[in-house]
Structure formats: structure tokens, C-alpha cells
């Protein structure tokens with residue numbers, strides 16, 4: 267089998283590579299597609315395993331957060347089911363969650379990982395220890411997102427049961443609920459038994475999504491978790507929980523409530539004492555940073571302490587209030603996003 271190098275982890279199996287320049291950046295660098303990575307028999311076995319676990323989940327035998335199902339108004343008709351092993355992914359906060367909340371890998375998933383590593387589809391140095399199985403029905407989707415940066419790269423997705431396209435790129439537009447089109451991105455078909463490996467820019471810069479499925483599909487997403495002592499960066503605690511933009515964030519985070527879960531949406535947990543302290547500190551720091559940026563970008567007349575060019579900055583004693591500065595920064599960010607969104611790559 268022809269080999270290629272993946273960072274310093276040794277030779278990996280070659281697959282189809284992709285490239286798409288957005289300005290000077292190849293946003294699909296590091297994306298590799300491997301076809302027929304498992305046998306039809308193994309696919310059957312995996313499908314049977316997933317179907318059984320989903321049935322157990324639906325009947326209440328498999329509890330949250332191991333089994334989750336999108337529901338409620340915010341799911342927009344999307345009823346995707348998810349099962350987690352090895353590591354809990356906190357959909358509500360869009361990052362790895364507390365350890366020990368979901369079961370370890372069952373034997374069949376260990377076998378799958380052994381196989382993918384042995385065949386050099388995945389680097390042995392980044393052996394996945396967490397898994398999200400997504401089961402899509404016709405009409406289900408996963409919105410554009412970047413997998414949390416704390417997971418080691420590459421991450422990979424094995425497709426089973428049905429073939430659907432995944433959009434990977436730096437900019438998408440929403441066509442309608444559960445449907446996106448790339449402005450700067452590619453549509454990559456994911457045949458049954460294929461493994462899509464997202465590394466480099468394709469994992470860190472590009473977003474990926476699956477629009478409303480044409481039929482049933484199962485995906486097994488494998489990732490290596492950050493070390494057990496990993497803590498979210500304090501910047502992630504800034505702002506009101508759940509107010510972050512969906513674009514580039516996790517798929518199931520909308521307005522601070524989980525939209526994949528059974529019945530009632532999960533409520534955000536209150537922050538621990540140390541998290542509250544870090545948040546307070548970061549909020550103050552960001553306030554200061556925003557002030558500086560604000561003066562530079564939005565306030566050419568900042569010497570005028572009543573009004574800047576946009577006429578929106580409140581200044582007292584020569585200082586922009588933190589609240590107003592943050593509002594201005596968000597406004598600028600939105601403006602920039604709107605401009606960027608229109609630019610084709």
C-alpha cells in the first residue's frame with residue numbers, strides 16, 4: 267500500500283486529498299478520504315450494534331448523556347440520535363465534558379479502532395478514545411461547526427448505512443432550516459464504509475456540516491480527548507453562556523440550550539467557584555482589550571468624548587464603558603461576518 271507521512275507519526279495510508287484556497291489559506295489542507303476501510307460484514311455488525319443501542323436509548327434503558335436525541339422547537343425537525351462512548355462531549359457547552367459520565371468503548375469499537383490504526387488510516391500516536399455515533403433519519407442534519415480545538419487532530423468519521431454529502435469549508439449560507447450551501451467550501455460525498463479524516467486546516471479552520479439527509483445514515487466519529495487535567499480556556503467562559511454564535515461552534519448549541527437530548531432540554535449548569543473567578547477575570551480583560559480595539563477600529567474620533575464616527579460609543583471620563591465596548595465589538599464582528607460571508611473564495 268502506498269504510504270504518506272502524517273506529521274511525525276509515521277507513514278499513513280494514502281487517500282484522496284482536497285484543496286480549496288480561501289485567500290491565501292488552503293482551508294482543506296489535511297482532509298483525506300479513504301474508501302472501503304472496512305468489510306461489508308463489519309459494516310453490518312456495526313449497524314446492528316448501533317440500531318440496538320438506539321433502541322435501548324429510545325426505551326430509556328440507555329440514559330442521558332450516553333444516548334441523546336434532538337428534540338424540541340430549536341431542533342427544527344432534526345431528530346438526530348447520538349450515542350457517546352469513552353468521553354462525554356458536552357453539547358450544551360460545545361466542548362469535552364466531565365470524565366466518567368459515559369461508558370468506555372465497547373469491544374466492537376475497540377476492534378474498529380484497532381483495525382483503523384493497524385491499516386494506517388489513523389496515526390497510532392493519536393489513538394481515539396472518545397466516540398460519538400450519530401444516527402440520521404431522512405431530514406436530519408448537523409449544522410456547520412468546528413470540532414472543539416481541545417480534541418487532538420486528526421478526527422475521523424466513518425460512514426455507514428447511507429451515502430450523504432458533507433460540506434467542508436470556511437463559509438456557508440443557510441438555504442433553509444437544516445440545509446446549507448457552501449460559499450467557500452466543497453461538497454464531499456461520504457460513501458458507506460468510507461473514513462473521512464479531518465486534520466490540519468480542514469479540522470481547525472474549515473467547518474463541516476451535513477444538510478438534511480436524503481435517507482438513513484450512521485456515522486461514527488472518533489476523536490482523542492484532551493488529557494484528564496484539561497480545563498477549558500478561560501476565554502470560553504466569557505459572556506453569557508450559550509450566547510456564542512452558532513457559526514463555527516458546535517452543532518447542537520443554540521441559544522444556551524441543548525437541542526439534542528430527549529424530551530426536556532438540558533439546562534446549563536451553574537459555574538463552579540473557580541470557573542466564576544476565571545470568568546470574572548477574563549471578562550475584565552476582554553473589556554480592556556475591546557476598549558483598545560474599539561478606539562482603533564471604531565472610533566477614529568476617540569478624542570471626542572461624546573461620539574465617535576458611528577455616533578454609538580458612550581464615553582465617560584475619556585473611557586468607553588465595558589458594556590458598550592463589548593456591544594460595539596459584537597456589532598463590528600457581525601458587520602465583518604456579513605462582509606466576509608459575501609466574499610467567494
Ligand SMILES: O=C(O)CCC(=O)C(=O)O
Nearest residue numbers: 398400408413423485487
Ligand atoms: O455525521 C458526520 O459524519 C459528522 C459528525 C460530526 O461532525 C460530529 O459529530 O462532530
Ligand SMILES: [Fe+2]
Nearest residue numbers: 411412413474
Ligand atoms: Fe464534527
